[in-house]
Amino acid sequence: MVHEQPRSQCIPSQCVPRHSTPSRSLRLTTFLLFVFLANTASAQTSAHDWARTAQSKVVKVYGAGGMKGLEAYQSGFLVSPEGHIATAWSYVLDVEPIVLLDDGRRFEAEIIHFEPSLEIAVLKIDASALPYFELPKIREVQWGDPVLAISNLFNIATGDEAASIMQGRVASIASLDARSGTLKTPYRGEVLVLDLVANNPGAAGGAVVSADGKLAGMLGKELRDSATGVWLNYALPADVFRKTIGDIIAGRATSSAAAKEPQLPRDRSHNLQTLGLVLVPDVLETTPAFVDRVVTGSPAEEQNLRPDDLILLVSGQRTENQRLLKKRLRSIDRRDDVTVTIQRDNDILTVVLKP
Template identity: 35%
Template sequence: MFTRYSVFLAAVALLGAPALAPAADPFAETAEKANKKLVKVFGAGGFQRINNYGTGIVISKEGHVLTVASQLLDTTALVVHLYDGQRLPAQVIVTEPFLDVALIKIRPEGKKLDEPTGLDLDYFDFEAAAKRPPAAPGDWILAMSNTFEIALRDEPLSVQRGVVSAYTKMAGRRGIFEFPYTGDVYVVDAITNNPGAAGGALLNRKGELLGIIGREIKNTLTETWMNYAIPVGGKVDVKEKTITKDKDGKEIEGEKVTTISMPEFVSLAMQGKYKPVKRTDVIGQGGYHGIVFVPNVVERTPAFIEDVVPGSPADKAGLRPDDLVSFVDGEPVVSIKAFDEFIKKHTRTGSKIRLEVRRGETLQPIEVELGAHPPKPSKPMPPGPPTVTTPPKK
């Protein structure tokens, strides 16, 4: 004899348990809110496999955006896509290579950089974020970015979930060169080392900003790609060369240490008062490299090498025609003019410069030790009457 309870159990067995209302995923809600505070950044690149896309973090309602300092910013046609699909121009305010970050500002059409933008964007409070204690190993995180350019216009950014593996000092390199930022970083177990991810946000499970996803680099100890983010409170000690003269006028090189931090950079940069750590200027024509660039016909002619003087420092270092000089000492090379100015201001005979050149489909690290400029050829003698040689008499 069946009871009502046994009939109910039979129905459950056949049809399954009564449907329950699906619980909202807290991570999904966090990502949806954070997506409104991030932008897709588009700029220089798009040729020879140099990516022209990345990510940025909105840090003011007026449209200040924190991103990484890369070749992406080397353009006068920088563009961002907001979460709602708006496509707006942007402009670089300042970069700091030693922190590997840059501040850009969205600048709607018809607006000057110092004018109110009229925007009212959702944003991360960077000052508040920098005052929070750092996340600890084992804490859950979300990494949000435009990895692989999956998102355009109003499409949501990619989201990765993971944990903080370590909070440790950076020991990374790009090619054969050490990475300029040597402060603390979050190492995460999510694979964030992807094209387009740099400039994205690392968040805790509440959606609070922890750090900015860094560029693609390798660990100097393990030779493996690093999945990391620079903390909002990150700082780095920078050694600056100083040059003084003794009583005889002889130059004496010294060194001083300056500490710079992310909070200081953001605060001063948003006020237009940040000055990047200054390199030591050298008076003169700089060191000699022996690179012959393509004709400099426009304001931003890319630094393509047309020829290399045989036996010159560039030749000895292995530079070739058709190489594109992309970085010098960690700074993007926006044009031939910019490269020439760097050489004149910051180098001398014997200086070593670290170049990253685009060769075919790869980025090659090359170190060049600059030499002394060869003497200019003397002015040729004006042509005179032909010399007549009288044959000897027999």
């Protein structure tokens, strides 16, 4: 018996041999897949490049640990090619700090000035041609935007090791003023609330950057709600501190005014005794103005100043050491009130001492 082969159901001109070249649709699909993979790889490479560039602008800051032996390290980031560094004001800056750059170079830094209402400080190192973040005029991120938090949290990075990176999003943009009295911070304004655990020891002063590598904010210090005990992971928006840092860099906000002010006669000016303050022994030219004892019945006791409080500002002028504090008091009439900004542990407080 002869079996007939099944006849082809296609028109000869449309029949495709089993081993023919791929169809046009298959070739198009393959090409689009190749383009997608190439673009994905390119995007990953680009994201890695700008993230690494942002890391190179973040520095490690080492200083004092305060009177109670707290962590002696935090983070900062470069805001000018001439070595200006923005960081958080904290007990780490009780003394002139040491700064380590991303490439491992080590510098002694000078504290140029700080703004207590924002809890930020500007340092200066003797270097040039450094990578730096430009301070944005407008807010770079909004609610839901992806961000990277770059800092030396837990002092993980040492030497020329790059700062640590955490990835997350802006969970919300909220005002700390709405929770006044429950959060111990002098700042009253909007913050970027982050959905990552970014505010760890050492992270304060670190940079928060947007998805395209632009500066979005500065990581704040560890902050806990006194009512609930919940820790807040937040950053100060860059557009909030842009003008302050610009003024400090430009010299429009300096701490040298006290040395230039006219000195009043000793019987007409304030001094430590009129305020009821006894400081720790002044053994060095740079001894910080730590309170050792408060005199009973004095203006200092009335305003609840305590031992271990560090006097930061007098009438808005920074007092880097005890000698500058005494000069500053010599320029204030004994009949006038004295506004003093102090640091107590991790809090910044402003009190008015009435004669």
